[in-house]
Amino acid sequence: MNIFVINSGSSSLKYQLFRLPAEQPLCSGLVERIGLDNSVITHKVFTADGEQVVRRTLDLPDHRAGLQEVLQLLTDAEIGILRDPNEVEAVGHRVVHGGESFAATTIITAEVKREIKRLFPLAPLHNPANYLGIEVAEQIFPRAKQIAVFDTAFHQTLPEYAFRYAVPEELYREQGIRVYGFHGTSHKYVAAQAAAYLGQPEARLITVHLGNGCSMAAVRGGVSIDTSMGFGPLAGLVMGTRSGDIDPSVIFHLIGQLGYDVEQVSNLLNKRSGMLGLAGDSDMRDIGKALEAGDKRAALAYELYAYRIKKYIGAYAAVLNGIDAVVFTAGVGENDALVRRLACHELDFLGIQLDEAKNNVRAPGLREINQPESRVKILVIPTNEELEIAKQCAELLDSGT
Ligand SMILES: Nc1ncnc2c1ncn2[C@@H]1O[C@H](COP(=O)(O)OP(=O)(O)O)[C@@H](O)[C@H]1O
Numbered sequence: 313m314n315i316f317v318i319n320s321g322s323s324s325l326k327y328q329l330f331r332l333p334a335e336q337p338l339c340s341g342l343v344e345r346i347g348l349d350n351s352v353i354t355h356k357v358f359t360a361d362g363e364q365v366v367r368r369t370l371d372l373p374d375h376r377a378g379l380q381e382v383l384q385l386l387t388d389a390e391i392g393i394l395r396d397p398n399e400v401e402a403v404g405h406r407v408v409h410g411g412e413s414f415a416a417t418t419i420i421t422a423e424v425k426r427e428i429k430r431l432f433p434l435a436p437l438h439n440p441a442n443y444l445g446i447e448v449a450e451q452i453f454p455r456a457k458q459i460a461v462f463d464t465a466f467h468q469t470l471p472e473y474a475f476r477y478a479v480p481e482e483l484y485r486e487q488g489i490r491v492y493g494f495h496g497t498s499h500k501y502v503a504a505q506a507a508a509y510l511g512q513p514e515a516r517l518i519t520v521h522l523g524n525g526c527s528m529a530a531v532r533g534g535v536s537i538d539t540s541m542g543f544g545p546l547a548g549l550v551m552g553t554r555s556g557d558i559d560p561s562v563i564f565h566l567i568g569q570l571g572y573d574v575e576q577v578s579n580l581l582n583k584r585s586g587m588l589g590l591a592g593d594s595d596m597r598d599i600g601k602a603l604e605a606g607d608k609r610a611a612l613a614y615e616l617y618a619y620r621i622k623k624y625i626g627a628y629a630a631v632l633n634g635i636d637a638v639v640f641t642a643g644v645g646e647n648d649a650l651v652r653r654l655a656c657h658e659l660d661f662l663g664i665q666l667d668e669a670k671n672n673v674r675a676p677g678l679r680e681i682n683q684p685e686s687r688v689k690i691l692v693i694p695t696n697e698e699l700e701i702a703k704q705c706a707e708l709l710d711s712g713t
Pocket residue numbers: 522523524525552594595596597598600642643644647648
């Protein structure tokens with residue numbers, strides 16, 4: 313069956329078309345700068361002879377226009393893969409916040425959409441864009457089953473002492489105020505890859521997802537037992553534009569003493585903090601260049617970013633009572649050797665010993681970057697949230713639900 317996967321962000325949209333059960337990617341793409349001038353679509357078609365890349369620059373006022381253009385590419389006379397949209401049996405959507413309602417992959421109904429909408433305030437950068445992706449896909453692929461795969465689902469296994477906050481109980485019971493955790497699809501995917509590589513289904517793993525958003529998870533036997541993001545995708549690690557952990561007193565000070573309103577605080581901590589706040593850029597490649605040019609702010613930002621990861625490694629080593637592997641993944645985790653080196657620095661007491669030379673080698677696929685004598689494996693594993701979503705959609709459809 314053909315499954316089209318959409319990972320819809322506020323101004324971008326990633327997609328992939330898979331044929332299952334072969335897990336064969338037929339094409340993938342990225343639509344950037346939606347709603348701005350000169351939107352760009354980069355569309356890759358995978359064939360037996362390699363890949364063909366098509367890049368189009370055009371004005372796409374909204375996600376609907378973006379997906380229409382993608383559909384045109386999918387059904388194009390020359391490079392198209394489909395004759396018509398009805399050849400897509402299911403559309404899998406990454407939905408970031410599923411609250412406590414969704415512990416598993418779910419067929420999207422009007423009720424599911426209402427729930428995704430109800431959760432907008434909890435994931436303001438993500439759920440509205442995910443919702444829009446669903447609405448547009450319903451029109452473009454009217455015969456396909458629309459399926460939601462939630463970032464939060466994998467973390468629904470956290471024990472209560474890990475997911476509750478120490479606030480009055482009714483805030484949890486009546487308002488759902490608790491840790492949810494995010495990037496679950498990615499943590500689940502790389503944890504499964506790592507356990508298979510180690511040949512240890514019960515492996516104690518620390519998975520470190522470093523993309524635009526960043527989070528870590530403690531995983532034992534394929535089950536998430538703790539994670540660094542919380543009620544929304546703002547807690548924990550330092551991110552591109554998000555602060556990560558911050559003392560709530562700062563928020564009272566911003567509001568009480570400095571005259572911020574709630575909207576301004578949210579904007580500050582979600583969009584103007586993290587690496588952007590520390591170093592003036594949110595993209596790690598730009599900060600890397602600044603660092604090479606001797607920029608002191610970039611150097612501090614790198615140290616702070618890596619220090620936070622290191623602290624969570626220590627915490628999760630305790631939570632797991634030992635570690636079999638630390639796994640780095642996503643844009644920064646897969647590509648930035650300096651972040652990995654700083655994060656693993658002086659952790660030999662835990663049995664974590666990075667091999668500098670292996671860490672600096674760029675190679676595709678899963679690779680091991682620890683010294684041979686390191687008790688803990690350090691792995692770089694490319695994430696593939698889209699494939700994991702497609703697989704979960706196929707499982708759901710095969711189960712006849
Ligand atoms: N070669 C690289 N070196 C360092 N950082 C990289 C590299 N390639 C991508 N990144 C970083 O990865 C981040 C984006 O990661 P990604 O997983 O694509 O995020 P998202 O899915 O959240 O958009 C950006 O900060 C980008 O700079």
